[in-house]
Amino acid sequence: METKYNKEDLPFLSVLPEKHQENDNENGNGRLKQSYYNFFFDAENDTGDFLLFNSLSGGFAKVPAANVEVVRRILDDPNGFDCNSPDKKQLFETAKKGGYIVKENVDEKAVLKMMSMLGRYSTEQFHLVILPTMACNFACNYCFQQEDTGIMSLEMQQALVKWVETRLKVANQFQVGWFGGEPLLGYKCIDYLTGEFKRLCDKYDVEYSAAISTNGYLMDEKVIDRVQDWNLRHIQVTLDGPPDIHNTSRLLKNSTAGTYDVLVDHLVKLYEKHPDFVVMLRVNVSEESIKHVPRFFDNLPEVIRQKAHMYMAEIYQCSSFLSADPTENPSEKATPVKNLTGHAMRKKMTEMNLMGAKYRKKFPCSEDQGRYERYQMLPRAGYCQAQYANQFVIGPHGGISKCPVSYQNELKIGQLHSDGTATFNLQKMAMWMGGDFFERKSCSKCKMLPTCMGGCTSATLKYPETAGCAAPIKEKEVTPLLAMLHREGLYGCG
Numbered sequence: 001m002e003t004k005y006n007k008e009d010l011p012f013l014s015v016l017p018e019k020h021q022e023n024d025n026e027n028g029n030g031r032l033k034q035s036y037y038n039f040f041f042d043a044e045n046d047t048g049d050f051l052l053f054n055s056l057s058g059g060f061a062k063v064p065a066a067n068v069e070v071v072r073r074i075l076d077d078p079n080g081f082d083c084n085s086p087d088k089k090q091l092f093e094t095a096k097k098g099g100y101i102v103k104e105n106v107d108e109k110a111v112l113k114m115m116s117m118l119g120r121y122s123t124e125q126f127h128l129v130i131l132p133t134m135a136c137n138f139a140c141n142y143c144f145q146q147e148d149t150g151i152m153s154l155e156m157q158q159a160l161v162k163w164v165e166t167r168l169k170v171a172n173q174f175q176v177g178w179f180g181g182e183p184l185l186g187y188k189c190i191d192y193l194t195g196e197f198k199r200l201c202d203k204y205d206v207e208y209s210a211a212i213s214t215n216g217y218l219m220d221e222k223v224i225d226r227v228q229d230w231n232l233r234h235i236q237v238t239l240d241g242p243p244d245i246h247n248t249s250r251l252l253k254n255s256t257a258g259t260y261d262v263l264v265d266h267l268v269k270l271y272e273k274h275p276d277f278v279v280m281l282r283v284n285v286s287e288e289s290i291k292h293v294p295r296f297f298d299n300l301p302e303v304i305r306q307k308a309h310m311y312m313a314e315i316y317q318c319s320s321f322l323s324a325d326p327t328e329n330p331s332e333k334a335t336p337v338k339n340l341t342g343h344a345m346r347k348k349m350t351e352m353n354l355m356g357a358k359y360r361k362k363f364p365c366s367e368d369q370g371r372y373e374r375y376q377m378l379p380r381a382g383y384c385q386a387q388y389a390n391q392f393v394i395g396p397h398g399g400i401s402k403c404p405v406s407y408q409n410e411l412k413i414g415q416l417h418s419d420g421t422a423t424f425n426l427q428k429m430a431m432w433m434g435g436d437f438f439e440r441k442s443c444s445k446c447k448m449l450p451t452c453m454g455g456c457t458s459a460t461l462k463y464p465e466t467a468g469c470a471a472p473i474k475e476k477e478v479t480p481l482l483a484m485l486h487r488e489g490l491y492g493c494g
């Protein structure tokens with residue numbers, strides 16, 4: 001039994017270092033118990049193998065059929081288990097290493113809460129989502145953004161640089177996400193601010209990186225040539241299916257001309273210039289358009305299909321997560337996800353995402369080949385950056401929010417001023433940061449809390465009348481989903 005997790009991805013494991021655990025043994029407190037956050041289930045591969053997943057450690061192991069009962073005994077009674085052979089001892093040690101059995105006196109929920117607080121309130125990493133403009137050259141028929149044609153003024157840019165400098169004095173990393181509207185309409189703003197941010201990061205010895213979400217239409221050779229100068233780690237571009245589908249939903253303003261061919265051409269040219277660059281290819285889908293996704297995959301240029309990280313995103317996905325009954329409207333039509341619970345639409349999205357991952361898996365083009373990133377179930381301090389104290393969204397007029405899709409409403413938390421200072425509404429800040437999901441009855445009992453941390457705060461705040469779960473993966477969906485992903489070779493065990 002091998003267990004898969006990466007300590008670099010799980011820094012909270014040091015909360016209970018091995019040395020401390022050894023001292024517990026010396027003090028007579030070395031009894032063990034099964035972790036509350038275990039999932040032990042049939043691998044559904046016709047061999048009798050089982051899978052063992054722990055949402056708190058991120059450990060994931062395949063248990064061969066011959067060892068299933070031995071591992072079950074270890075989990076059920078770790079203190080009474082007799083390690084009377086090298087093989088049994090190895091299984092026992094692996095169970096401890098993977099976090100499947102833990103010290104009896106360890107309060108796992110308290111560890112999780114401490115990990116969340118350490119991560120969410122750390123000042124080491126400073127993250128900004130910057131909206132150079134809310135204007136857009138597209139008129140997508142499902143866009144949530146409101147019309148605003150202003151570009152961030154030079155005065156506001158200079159104020160932002162002053163404010164950022166105060167934050168970088170205590171940070172080790174500075175990450176920027178360019179968003180909008182269409183951020184590339186603010187090309188000069190991005191270029192100026194990037195230069196200033198890099199200057200400040202050099203001054204204070206802070207690591208700088210950035211990413212951008214763009215519709216891709218303005219991603220011409222001038223932008224492609226700036227990818228490295230802007231320290232971009234990745235670019236997210238949206239294609240909503242094959243040309244006939246995409247060109248009905250993602251249109252230029254005041255034009256009936258299609259945009260699909262232009263975007264694809266820009267992506268191909270990007271790969272020609274930067275062969276190893278990371279492109280996140282988002283495909284927005286509805287109940288009607290999702291059936292066209294296989295045709296979309298088949299018709300993509302090979303270089304995009306080979307290298308892009310493709311994933312589906314349901315239009316208006318936040319509200320769809322909030323179902324009072326996550327098992328309503330089950331569907332048995334989608335294969336191989338027929339055993340998953342949840343809405344028929346979300347099951348179909350899983351099937352399509354699986355298809356996209358299979359396309360990537362065909363090509364030995366990167367170190368993460370076969371890794372199904374959309375469903376990596378690793379523990380985290382918060383659901384997303386909106387739950388972190390040192391993360392903010394800055395609008396073109398200096399408004400401060402926590403979430404880019406909740407920027408233009410009453411959930412704003414502050415304002416950046418022309419002198420480089422910022423004021424905050426603590427009551428609004430508390431709405432984002434103060435909600436204690438550990439005290440919610442449904443969250444507190446949920447074994448997926450370490451990977452979800454209460455789910456989407458934006459969805460919860462925008463739809464307070466809905467008492468449902470805002471998590472992207474429900475507890476009932478975990479075991480069939482992991483079994484399926486492992487069976488397809490897309491979620492390995494080490």
